[in-house]
Amino acid sequence: MSIVLHGYWRSSASYRVRIALNLKRLCYEQVTHDLRRGEHGGALYRAIAANGLVPAIEVEGQPLTQSPAILEWLEESYPTPPLLPHDPMQRALVRSMALIIACDIHPLNNLRVLKALRSEFAASEQAVQAWVGRWMGEGFAALERLVGEHGKGFCFADSPTIADCCLIPQIYNARRFAIDLSAYPALVAIDERCKTIDAFVRAAPEVQPDADGAAS
Ligand SMILES: N[C@@H](CCC(=O)N[C@@H](CS)C(=O)NCC(=O)O)C(=O)O
Incomplete structure (x- = not known):
């Protein structure tokens, strides 16, 4: 499964996703969008992330934004180790x-x-x-x-x-x-x-x- 993480080193929402990807022991490619230069607002990135914010991931080319949704997708797709309790x-x-x-x-x-x-x-x-x-x-x-x-x-x-x-x-x-x-x-x-x-x-x-x- 190819996973691309669109983020920025200082973005705390991107940092959330990096932690979860690492806990799940997944390999991923990183593409950076410099927030200081406003790179996240450009048309190219907006084609991937409708909200123009980082992070977004692309899974086999399918874009997904919003770090809580990304964390939930990771948990459902890769249940081990679990990042949510069972109950x-x-x-x-x-x-x-x-x-x-x-x-x-x-x-x-x-x-x-x-x-x-x-x-x-x-x-x-x-x-x-x-x-x-x-x-x-x-x-x-x-x-x-x-x-x-x-x-x-x-x-x-x-x-x-x-x-x-x-x-x-x-x-x-x-x-x-x-x-x-x-x-x-x-x-x-x-x-x-x-x-x-x-x-x-x-x-x-x-x-x-x-x-x-x-x-x-
Ligand atoms: N609710 C979104 C928030 C995303 C977000 O706000 N990202 C910040 C970086 S941590 C951003 O792109 N900021 C750019 C801006 O405010 O212009 C998520 O959790 O993914």
């Missing part, structure tokens, strides 16, 4: 943790939203920083509580799930924005644990082929 309520709990990040935090702090705050609403860098911190703080507080209730080393129980695939990139984003993580010790502990797991290490932004270390 329906437990599966829903894991999804709800993943969606705190993918629905409640990330869309509010996305590049195009921050750009609009600056250019259309005259927000200062200080205001943008406060905005990012506000939504990340609310989401992380909820997750910290849920991990306390359900986690045993990872977001849910004792092995990585799609919630961890979403959490680790969001912590990476938080550090980029210098968000104070001291109120979320359970989340930071998961991040530390994942730094010892090859699938997470190989998915990290700084080791991607398109990583250039520049600010975006």
